[in-house]
Amino acid sequence: MIIINDQLEDDNDIYKSTFKYYKQGNDLSKCLDFSKPESFHEKTKRFPIPNISNINLPNCLILDHFKPLHEWEMYTPTESIPGLIIVPGILHQDYRQEWFEYFHNHLPWRDELQLKANVDLNRRNQNQLRWITFGFHHNWDSKIYSLNQPTCIIPKRIDEFSNVISRYLNLDFQPQAGIVNYYNRKSSLCFHTDHSELNHSIPLLSFSLGSPAIFLIGGKTKDSSIPIVPIVLRDSDLLIMSGDSRLALHAIAKIIPEDDKLNSKSICRINLNIRQVQ
Numbered sequence: 001m002i003i004i005n006d007q008l009e010d011d012n013d014i015y016k017s018t019f020k021y022y023k024q025g026n027d028l029s030k031c032l033d034f035s036k037p038e039s040f041h042e043k044t045k046r047f048p049i050p051n052i053s054n055i056n057l058p059n060c061l062i063l064d065h066f067k068p069l070h071e072w073e074m075y076t077p078t079e080s081i082p083g084l085i086i087v088p089g090i091l092h093q094d095y096r097q098e099w100f101e102y103f104h105n106h107l108p109w110r111d112e113l114q115l116k117a118n119v120d121l122n123r124r125n126q127n128q129l130r131w132i133t134f135g136f137h138h139n140w141d142s143k144i145y146s147l148n149q150p151t152c153i154i155p156k157r158i159d160e161f162s163n164v165i166s167r168y169l170n171l172d173f174q175p176q177a178g179i180v181n182y183y184n185r186k187s188s189l190c191f192h193t194d195h196s197e198l199n200h201s202i203p204l205l206s207f208s209l210g211s212p213a214i215f216l217i218g219g220k221t222k223d224s225s226i227p228i229v230p231i232v233l234r235d236s237d238l239l240i241m242s243g244d245s246r247l248a249l250h251a252i253a254k255i256i257p258e259d260d261k262l263n264s265k266s267i268c269r270i271n272l273n274i275r276q277v278q
């Protein structure tokens, strides 16, 4: 009897079953996929990009890496929790590999940035890397940011990236903390919310590099009536979690490796997640 009850509970957890469904299968037919217009045209609303004729970011070395602003497209899914924004493919094709390599081969080994990681960064074991954090560090157990740490270092490229996005999209955003997530073809990330930051009215920026992934986003709690929306996040897609979506449950159910010969331990997707804490 008890076993049957347990089974029922599992089946009733739509978050668990949806995650399992997308983790196990390769069914992309219900996903919003911004590389396939027929998959998203009727399920998203497109809104205009702010009209900024010239942006002046002194010494910004990476501005040329982005597509010109008039080529950016901004969408919000009509069924998802409000406030979720997707800006697909913001980098020029020529720079995408270079950005992946920067986060894969360069950033983690920069001692002076006072990074934290799931591994000993002195050992340079790339394939074991799952995450690094920068800026105000987050205590995973207490879920509290160390706001009194003596220095809060934001890597220059990430600071410039945040500035370009804020200026282009007219956001009031200061990068103060962040995580870089490293995924291999077998990796996934369970449903969670990001609520440790003190000010939830400020959006969170999430930038994907490398292999596509199935991202799921639902409501703020599992008993919410808001549907879980599956979205394929591809190389150089920007996701902004603002408004209600800032505190929504979200997950990465599956990585879709594009190269079948890829070693199962090799990092094939990287996500940069930048937050303003206070």
Ligand SMILES: O=C(O)CCC(=O)C(=O)O
Residues within 6 Å of the ligand: 179, 181, 189, 194, 206, 208, 215, 233, 250, 252, 271, 273
């Ligand atoms: O990898 C992703 O796209 C999501 C990462 C994420 O949700 C997080 O770091 O909190």
Ligand SMILES: [Fe+2]
Residues within 6 Å of the ligand: 192, 193, 194, 250
């Ligand atoms: Fe998250």
